[in-house]
Amino acid sequence: MKILSVDNLTKYFGGFAAVKNLTFSLQKGQITSIIGPNGAGKTTAIRLISGELNPTTGSIRLKDKDITNSSINKNALLGISRTFQVPAVFNCLTVFDNLKMAIHTKIKDKKDREDRCKSLLDEVGMSKEMNAYPAALPNHKKRILEWCMSAIQDPEIILMDELGAGLSDEELTILYDHIIKKVDKFTPLFIEHRLEFVFRISEKVIVLNQGTKLAEGTAKEILCNEKVKEAYFGNNCQYGG
């Protein structure tokens, strides 16, 4: 089932096209990743889909609803959740309060809210840190907490911007395990630089370069794609044997 479709998305900053004619769609329950060299427009794409920026031209549809010019808080209520490059958790609130802050917009009943927060914390194994402040947590737990803040809102899609930044392989594996367990409920869209993880878990990979889509396909197709190799490593062979 097609859950999100992006058509000819273009965003200009002045005369510079950060994203140009980007077209792709997300299927429910399918793990999709966007990769690309620095400055390829990956984060801009996420900012456009989440509603932080409005596109210059093009359209975004969530299921059957047009959300092209919707704002970020409306999109959040419709079911597009987002995590940030630097884990955005509230250091002024406890872990439990962070979750309560996230769920407050979705569920009105107070008892229900607290039960859901507690059960989610149990699930990810963070119930011991319930009353700790995020500043005291290691980086991967902050990432888990931020993902929990998205997951507890019961969104359709979670856009995850560079989840792996600053994490070790083991920590990232733990994090991915939690996410993959819930893939059927929340469709993830990853932006990732850690290619070994991208190719291991993604069912679909989209490669961006200089704002345009270079290739799209399964991990194997992308790995064999000559254009992708050129974008990442260039076609200059003078250093090679």
Next chain:
Amino acid sequence: MIKSTNRFNKFQKEDILFSIIIFAFIAFTFFQEASTLSLYYIGFISNIIIFSILSLSFMFLYSYTGLLSMATSAFYMVGAYGGIFAIKYLGNNFFWGLIASLVLTGLFAFIVGSVANLTRGVYFMLITLGFSMFPYLLSRGPLKEFTRGQSGMHLRKLPSFIFCIDLENPYSFLIFVITILIIVYITFRLLPSTHFGKALVSIKENELKMKSLGYNTWRIKTIAVIINGLLAGLSGYLFLLKNLSISPVMGTYFVAAKAIFCSLIGGINIVLGPIIGTLSWYLVEEFLVIPGFLEIILGSGLVLVILFFPLGITGTLTNLGSTTGKNKGRGKV
């Protein structure tokens, strides 16, 4: 450098300090009443408390929500003028004045907040600065037939009040404003443990994240500006009742700057801060009278406090002896 909200739940050193100050005020009142000395210092303390409420309203907006509003003084003036118009034209009753001043400042704060919150940071401050000139210029220009321009307005007789409190008696008036201060203080201390308070500090920390969680941050921030306005308006109305005479000078940005000054030297991240700051301003003004040197003393005091005690007087006092909280809040000012 975490400003945790949990610390608000517990009884802290600042609460003890606050109780001591309130106790000192009340003890002083009874001592004065018994000794039948001059009433001057009773009025002096009332003025301190009324201005403390104004500083608290500024502190609320800046410290909880991260908005630096220069319109505080305009709300102060609108509150006072709203009160005097209601008392003149609707009837000499305390509650008419109170309702009118709160409704007018609430409306004005809604307009200011809804426009200024479309922007952020220094632009917010500049827009509130622009709005803060409105009441001042209106009262001196187009509305001067009603407001009597620069010469200001005067109440001949204090409004009547129920609950057997006689506002004309300076002692009972002082107890009345102390009660209001205590209510405001307790409300602000308890606020961060409510969801609304947590939402405010979260907006201060990361507004984009709050938006991406589905919060309409514009609305929450506008409500914060309205609360700031209502409190400043209440303070202006109390000023009217205390001094019976108001003038457009109340609405100039010097008054807002004074409220900011008091919050800064007292300690911006602590509810008690603005009260201590206002107290020190008035004490310096009253007892260190060297003609022409007042501003120099206050200004250099501000520089010294910001450089060496970034937590303000209160923050430094309450942090004495604690090793963990050292330098907490440095650079926040």
